Amino acid sequence: MTRLLLIAAVLAVATAIGLWWRARNGRYTAVDPTVLAAADAAPDFPAATEQLGPDEIGAPLGSRATFVQLSSEVCAPCRRTHAVLETLVAEHDDLAHVDLDVTEHLDLVRRFHVLRTPTTLLLDPRGVVVGRLSGGTDRHHALAALDRLPVTSPRSTP
Amino acid sequence: MSNPQSAAAPADAPAGIDPRGPRVGAGITAVLLIVVLLLPSPASVVVLAVVVASFALGAVRGVGGTWQGAVYRRLVRPRLAAPTELEDPRPPRFAQLVGLVITGLGLLLALFGVAWAVPVAAALALVAAFLNAVFGLCLGCEMYLLGVRLRSRAA
Numbered sequence: 001m002t003r004l005l006l007i008a009a010v011l012a013v014a015t016a017i018g019l020w021w022r023a024r025n026g027r028y029t030a031v032d033p034t035v036l037a038a039a040d041a042a043p044d045f046p047a048a049t050e051q052l053g054p055d056e057i058g059a060p061l062g063s064r065a066t067f068v069q070l071s072s073e074v075c076a077p078c079r080r081t082h083a084v085l086e087t088l089v090a091e092h093d094d095l096a097h098v099d100l101d102v103t104e105h106l107d108l109v110r111r112f113h114v115l116r117t118p119t120t121l122l123l124d125p126r127g128v129v130v131g132r133l134s135g136g137t138d139r140h141h142a143l144a145a146l147d148r149l150p151v152t153s154p155r156s157t158p
Numbered sequence: 159m160s161n162p163q164s165a166a167a168p169a170d171a172p173a174g175i176d177p178r179g180p181r182v183g184a185g186i187t188a189v190l191l192i193v194v195l196l197l198p199s200p201a202s203v204v205v206l207a208v209v210v211a212s213f214a215l216g217a218v219r220g221v222g223g224t225w226q227g228a229v230y231r232r233l234v235r236p237r238l239a240a241p242t243e244l245e246d247p248r249p250p251r252f253a254q255l256v257g258l259v260i261t262g263l264g265l266l267l268a269l270f271g272v273a274w275a276v277p278v279a280a281a282l283a284l285v286a287a288f289l290n291a292v293f294g295l296c297l298g299c300e301m302y303l304l305g306v307r308l309r310s311r312a313a
């Protein structure tokens with residue numbers, strides 16, 4: 001009887017983990033707008049903010065937004081996320097998508113405190129990291145993230 | 159715009175496998191692990207050893223090379239429609255390796271007389287196998303990046 005209860009408890013814990021994981025996937029977390037605004041106003045912009053350049057991600061930035069996906073070899077959701085974002089970018093010429101392997105970009109992993117794959121950083125036209133998508137991302141998640149892109153500040157490049 | 163140079167891009171990936179295979183296999187493994195938790199001492203160690211051997215097969219040959227993979231191909235797949243998408247075989251193979259480490263450690267400790275290692279290892283592996291079968295979540299794969307970070311810090 002105790003064994004059956006133990007098994008039931010183990011399965012209940014696993015179910016709770018699974019439901020939590022599923023709800024979290026693809027959720028977009030924006031960088032606090034006050035942090036972005038403060039960094040923008042700082043005299044040493046862009047050094048005061050987290051910004052990525054084309055040389056760091058190995059591709060040109062999108063004129064509206066860039067998805068910087070961090071993936072690993074052992075990650076099945078990374079492949080699906082890759083396909084979703086590639087399709088989206090193919091339909092919009094103002095978007096860009098790069099898919100980087102975490103083992104080759106540990107500096108980015110550390111700098112942005114990435115703990116799981118895929119994690120997709122969302123960059124504004126200047127390359128400023130404005131938010132991130134955590135976990136497997138579908139089209140709906142990606143579009144929702146784009147909707148929350150902050151209005152670009154006057155200091156932005158055209 | 160895309161970046162095909164990445165190692166994570168599907169371009170250089172090996173041939174895809176039916177993603178339902180590993181999940182069915184994880185379900186079979188989960189049932190075996192429940193049996194481990196239900197059986198008394200010597201019998202539970204024997205069943206755990208079977209699970210360890212299966213994970214070892216999967217870690218070496220990939221999920222398709224296990225007997226659970228064969229069960230899926232022979233009995234389950236003929237009754238299903240063709241898969242709508244194929245999956246890279248490397249993530250599920252890595253999951254087999256994680257399963258091998260957890261259950262293998264439990265078996266080893268049990269052989270050295272640590273009796274509680276069997277239910278603990280079986281329970282941990284059951285959580286992982288259940289999550290894989292029901293939710294398609296590969297726990298070891300989620301933790302892979304944490305491992306990479308730790309290893310590079312140690313180096």
